[in-house]
Amino acid sequence: MGIRLNELKNRFNGSVMVYIKGSLVGIISLAITTLFASYWITELADLDARAINLSGSLRMESYQLGMYGLEGNKQEIDKRIAIFEEKLRNPIFQKLQNDEQLNVLWQQTIVHWQSFLKPALLNLPIEDKAQFNLYVKTLAQNADAFVYAVQIDAESKIRLLRTIQVGALFITLLVGMFTLHLISLRVEKPLAELTHAAYAIGKGNFTHHVDLQGDDELALMGATLNHTCEAIASMYGQLELRVKQQTEKLELNNQTLAFLFKTARLLLETREKKHDLQQTFDELSQLIGVNDIELCLMTSGGDQPYVQIKPTHDDKGACRAQSCDNCIGSAAFVSIDDSTVTRFPLVYGDNHYGVIVVRGGKCFAEDSWQLQLVQSVTDQVALSLNLDEQHNQDRRIALLHERTVIARELHDSLAQALSYLKIQVTRLSKTQNKQQYDMQQPIIDELKMGLDSAYRQLRELLTTFRLKMVEEGLEASLNKTIDQLASQSSISFHLEFAVKQVPLSPMEEIHILQIAREASQNTVHHSQANNAWITLKQLDDGQLELAISDDGVGISHNAEKLNHYGMAIMQERAKHLNGELVVLPREEQGTQVKLTFLPVGGKDLYQ
Structure with a gap:
């Protein structure tokens, strides 16, 4: 079983958890990447609004410088120049210069300020106001172009963020659908199949087969379950075979016990009615599967059976045709000449009553049930014969005892009465010889009384002798x-x-x-x-x-x-x-x- 399980494991190297974990890791990684990208884009666009505001203020400052320049307000111009240049030095504009297009516009603005407008403002009063206005307008236009470029850059960042989010959403949906499909295909359906198999096995259907495709753990579990079912079905079949064999053995034992009980009851329940041993030995022959069983009853001094129970198909019988001298023994023994012949002597005490001969088939083993059954029947037949002999002996003793009682009662009754009558007859004979006729009448009366008494005693004895136990x-x-x-x-x-x-x-x-x-x-x-x-x-x-x-x-x-x-x-x-x-x-x-x-x-x- 262990080797088989290792072989199964080697055939299933995949893992459904790897697919599930990979899907989850992909979804989590996509979410994290989307978050970082969104954070980075928002970080880039964080200063765009301020940059637009500052750029717009540069355009406002340009117009104010132009206005103060035309007025010739030196003090206010110096103040405004300082504010304007401070805004130009703002770090936001330094970061915006990293963009090539913004850097070009920014450099144009710086060059125009330093080369044209600022020198014009420092050389007051302004002589050429038309030119000065052109400088102011150009600076305002450059600032406006820069503001518009910053706006376009901020909008592109927003569009990029939206694109990333939509792409992340679409990818997440695809990965989620794939994961659900994978779970349904590799987890849900196999689990449903395994659950159904467990229910079928629980109902006793050990022939149920689980058909799972793949090389992951659930497929391995299905293959293991199939292997287990095959092993259980094999063991169950062996158990059913053993139960069937034991049932047949119990049925045979039951038939054997019923046969022994029937035989014992028929042999021992009554002594007056003889049992038909032919039927008993025919049943014994059928029970042990041997057709040739012969019973021979012999006297103690005889060498030929006086009663023979032989197979119904045998007209003569083997024991009738040969001497029984070699059948004497006290236990079952196998014939030397023929190992298929087993003899069971009918022995009880010191008395030998005959033999049971079993012919055909293999020699019985010492502990075989057939040998024990035949030996039990042999013992019962021997016991029955011994009881018959004891019963006959008891009847002879009872007959002798009753004859002794009859003799004693005849002696104490009729014998004495007849003796008394004989004496009276002798007296009567003497009186007749002496011709003493006057003395004969009393003797005759006594003879009559004695005869009446003897007759009465005879009737009583007859009644007594007829008396018996009902x-x-x-x-x-x-x-x-x-x-x-x-x-x-x-x-x-x-x-x-x-x-x-x-x-x-x-x-x-x-x-x-x-x-x-x-x-x-x-x-x-x-x-x-x-x-x-x-x-x-x-x-x-x-x-x-x-x-x-x-x-x-x-x-x-x-x-x-x-x-x-x-x-x-x-x-x-x-x-x-x-x-x-x-x-x-x-x-x-x-x-x-x-x-x-x-x-x-x-x-x-x-x-």
């Missing part, structure tokens, strides 16, 4: 349980659910639901109550309290023997929750079953 959550499941129990009795059930803000695990919800149902079922069978209350709330220490209360007959001393397997199951469930289950008499009337435990989600808050 999709709406624990509160909806409790309401459904209350509706079922209310349909089996005349008891009015009331639910107070005050733990909507507490996160509960699925296992905790199942245990709470089963304990509430078991305690409510005991209320239906044994309490003879009119009302029952189920309350679930959080205490100040963070623990949850489940209370099942009724206004019935209250608890008996042998309560543990009544439906003792149900109480044992509730205690077992309380133990799994690391809580405490107690059965207490209600203060007003009836019985209260109370469970307190600290939920898993609240341990971190209250430790």
Whole structure:
């Protein structure tokens, strides 16, 4: 930029100020010259009036001398001669003698005075009066001619002064018009052009061009402005290009983030519905600009994929045709045989689930967004597979746990009832062998009662095993349980659910639901109550309290023997929750079953 500016300066050597200053100096010089000329002329004409006056007085003096000479008045003549000669010696006449024409007339006057009239006046009385009068008349005529010459000289000076003033005025007008034209051409128009250019540039038009002719400062300013506009336009174009590139990059990042969010949501939001990975990898292929992306899922001991997601145009797939032993790894790596193939192992923890193979194009750089995007998708797929595996493991554990509960409840209910019935059948068989028929009726009655009890327990177990957690959550499941129990009795059930803000695990919800149902079922069978209350709330220490209360007959001393397997199951469930289950008499009337435990989600808050 500096070199370019120096080159521009070298091209513009003129200066508009030189023209303006020269014009002003010319006008000022002309004015000063005119003033000095006028002063000089007026100085020359300053004594002309006095010279005319004195010259006229000489003519008057001539006539007076002639008159006194004719009279013969000696005394008066001597006085007049002295006055006349004193006037002749006046310095004004000495200065007037510098003019050649005036000097001739003046010399004629002096010669005629000294040669003719003065001698005649000194030789009184005058004898020839006619001659004397001729002398006087000639002197008067010479003085008159001299006066007229002085007048002509003064008038010529006035004419010269007028001529100088008119000439100065005309020259001043010409110089002024030239200066105005110069200012209009070299200053006003360029300034207007520069002002318009500045306004256009201020509006963002960096392509505006200033066309100024000349080699002065304003032309240099116009050329500099054009150069600046070109530089700004170039920088602006580069900025627009960078903005466009950054916009495209942001749009690509936005598409990448939207794709990652969509993939994560579809892979992780639900475990029951499997996501179509073919669509995901087709979108990934389009996003990174690689057509050949293959997903192969393998078991830990297998060498062939059991699930393969391949390009839509590929009928077989490369991974299906070869062993996957060389795909084992914990991070993305490039194939040794083909540098255009990059493999992304599906690894989560110590588990290997398969590999994603990207073929075609150049090898991804370590910090490229394509590599990071494929690695992120790989991590999400691996996490999804791990969650599927954990979900299946949780389902197996839950199934085993429920089978243990079923076995325990069958053992504590039907198994004991059947054992009791078996004993009664053995008694009945012995009485039959001993023909003790009178003892058979009580045994038969006990068998009927035992069968009724076993049937009732079977129905309760079937109801319990059918009980499940509805999709709406624990509160909806409790309401459904209350509706079922209310349909089996005349008891009015009331639910107070005050733990909507507490996160509960699925296992905790199942245990709470089963304990509430078991305690409510005991209320239906044994309490003879009119009302029952189920309350679930959080205490100040963070623990949850489940209370099942009724206004019935209250608890008996042998309560543990009544439906003792149900109480044992509730205690077992309380133990799994690391809580405490107690059965207490209600203060007003009836019985209260109370469970307190600290939920898993609240341990971190209250430790």
